[in-house]
Amino acid sequence: MRSRLPKVLQPVGGRPMLAHVYDTARQLAPETVHIVFNPDCPEVQACIEDPAIRWVPQQPRLGTGHAVQQALPAIADKARVLVLYGDLPLVTAQGLQPLLDARADLSVLSMRLDEPVGYGRMVRDSASRLARIVEERDAAGDERGINEVNTGILLAEAGRLRGWLAGLGKDNRQGEYYLTDVVAAAHADGAAIECIMTPHAGDFAGANDRAQLAALETRHRARQAARLMRAGVHLADPARIDVRGEVEAGADVSLDINVVLAGHVVLGEGVQIGPGCVLEDCELAPGTRVHPYSVLQGVRTLGPCDIGPFARLRPGTELGSGSRVGNFVEVKNTQLGEDSKASHLSYLGDSSIGRDVNIGAGTITCNYDGANKHRTVIEDGVFIGSNTQLVAPVRIGKDATIGAGSTITQDAPEGKLTLSRARQVTLEGWKRPEKKSGDA
Numbered sequence: 001m002r003s004r005l006p007k008v009l010q011p012v013g014g015r016p017m018l019a020h021v022y023d024t025a026r027q028l029a030p031e032t033v034h035i036v037f038n039p040d041c042p043e044v045q046a047c048i049e050d051p052a053i054r055w056v057p058q059q060p061r062l063g064t065g066h067a068v069q070q071a072l073p074a075i076a077d078k079a080r081v082l083v084l085y086g087d088l089p090l091v092t093a094q095g096l097q098p099l100l101d102a103r104a105d106l107s108v109l110s111m112r113l114d115e116p117v118g119y120g121r122m123v124r125d126s127a128s129r130l131a132r133i134v135e136e137r138d139a140a141g142d143e144r145g146i147n148e149v150n151t152g153i154l155l156a157e158a159g160r161l162r163g164w165l166a167g168l169g170k171d172n173r174q175g176e177y178y179l180t181d182v183v184a185a186a187h188a189d190g191a192a193i194e195c196i197m198t199p200h201a202g203d204f205a206g207a208n209d210r211a212q213l214a215a216l217e218t219r220h221r222a223r224q225a226a227r228l229m230r231a232g233v234h235l236a237d238p239a240r241i242d243v244r245g246e247v248e249a250g251a252d253v254s255l256d257i258n259v260v261l262a263g264h265v266v267l268g269e270g271v272q273i274g275p276g277c278v279l280e281d282c283e284l285a286p287g288t289r290v291h292p293y294s295v296l297q298g299v300r301t302l303g304p305c306d307i308g309p310f311a312r313l314r315p316g317t318e319l320g321s322g323s324r325v326g327n328f329v330e331v332k333n334t335q336l337g338e339d340s341k342a343s344h345l346s347y348l349g350d351s352s353i354g355r356d357v358n359i360g361a362g363t364i365t366c367n368y369d370g371a372n373k374h375r376t377v378i379e380d381g382v383f384i385g386s387n388t389q390l391v392a393p394v395r396i397g398k399d400a401t402i403g404a405g406s407t408i409t410q411d412a413p414e415g416k417l418t419l420s421r422a423r424q425v426t427l428e429g430w431k432r433p434e435k436k437s438g439d440a
């Protein structure tokens with residue numbers, strides 16, 4: 001990967017590959033999940049917060065067979081052990097079910113690839129039974145031509161697996177203990193081996209470089225787009241949607257091109273999202289419209305609202321039914337009441353704004369004094385004229401009007417006009433400066 005980030009932490013769909021695999025493992029309702037990791041990379045442990053995980057350090061790292069050996073002492077002999085890999089993020093519980101249903105001594109999952117470069121080859125005996133798996137580095141000429149390859153995923157009782165692993169050697173080009181060598185050991189032991197070929201090879205693809213990581217991202221994106229469409233979401237172009245978290249969507253939701261949905265996003269019935277929008281951890285009520293190129297983080301709407309284009313709504317924003325946040329408006333930690341509007345070119349931070357309020361263009365709440373944040377309260381029915389600065393902490397009373405161009409530093413009483421302006425002066429005889437001769 002040419003990255004300081006461990007491979008299993010490289011993101012697919014906005015989440016570490018390992019997190020995807022762990023979610024799949026949990027869906028199988030295991031008694032325990034054991035994750036073998038490199039203790040020199042503590043960030044791997046930090047990526048999943050679940051006290052039920054048994055973290056197993058592998059030091060030194062002597063191959064996949066050695067990795068599984070580190071986990072086995074804590075597992076009872078009769079327990080069935082499913083081995084998964086942290087860099088196979090597209091594996092699904094459904095894709096693993098045939099392996100779980102098998103009852104052989106050793107069950108292995110394979111796939112067929114037209115171009116099997118980089119994968120271990122499944123070598124069968126004269127009776128077409130799986131006899132061994134040969135890693136590509138160690139494969140002979142004829143073996144390299146085999147296009148049935150190893151996914152790496154296998155299932156066996158812990159006791160049998162423990163015995164086969166004990167006899168492994170590392171006479172190979174890597175000088176490692178290969179987990180794949182347990183197949184040959186089981187074959188020699190006369191064990192019943194079942195090799196199950198998955199019809200969904202793409203779901204078992206890994207990534208060893210950036211190009212392969214991008215291919216995983218593309219497949220994940222297509223999978224998420226298909227899931228949304230099955231739920232009734234209209235996508236302008238399924239190839240140009242990015243889901244980087246969990247999405248709940250009602251009927252008749254419409255997403256235009258290049259929309260990014262991250263974290264946990266809830267889209268109510270009839271929500272419309274314009275092109276180029278980014279939504280993260282948002283809950284949008286039915287009928288909400290988000291116009292092009294708006295960025296929403298931690299936003300909640302309580303009814304049909306109109307947002308954008310080119311709006312930025314930051315965490316803590318809550319919009320009442322019928323409210324509007326227009327172009328080039330930034331809102332942060334603010335509640336905007338029903339039918340209130342900030343149509344353009346304003347900043348509203350740390351504010352409580354009532355119903356039927358009009359925020360004129362160029363209005364800003366001056367909420368930060370250089371050390372602390374302060375709150376602005378604007379009550380129902382207020383009209384704020386354009387180019388107004390509200391210096392918090394300050395309260396604007398119900399039905400008050402603030403004249404355009406004002407800087408308000410004290411509470412404004414309800415129902416009255418409040419303004420602050422310098423006297424306008426025209427200077428007679430004034431002339432505009434001219435450049436001196438010879439100046440550049």
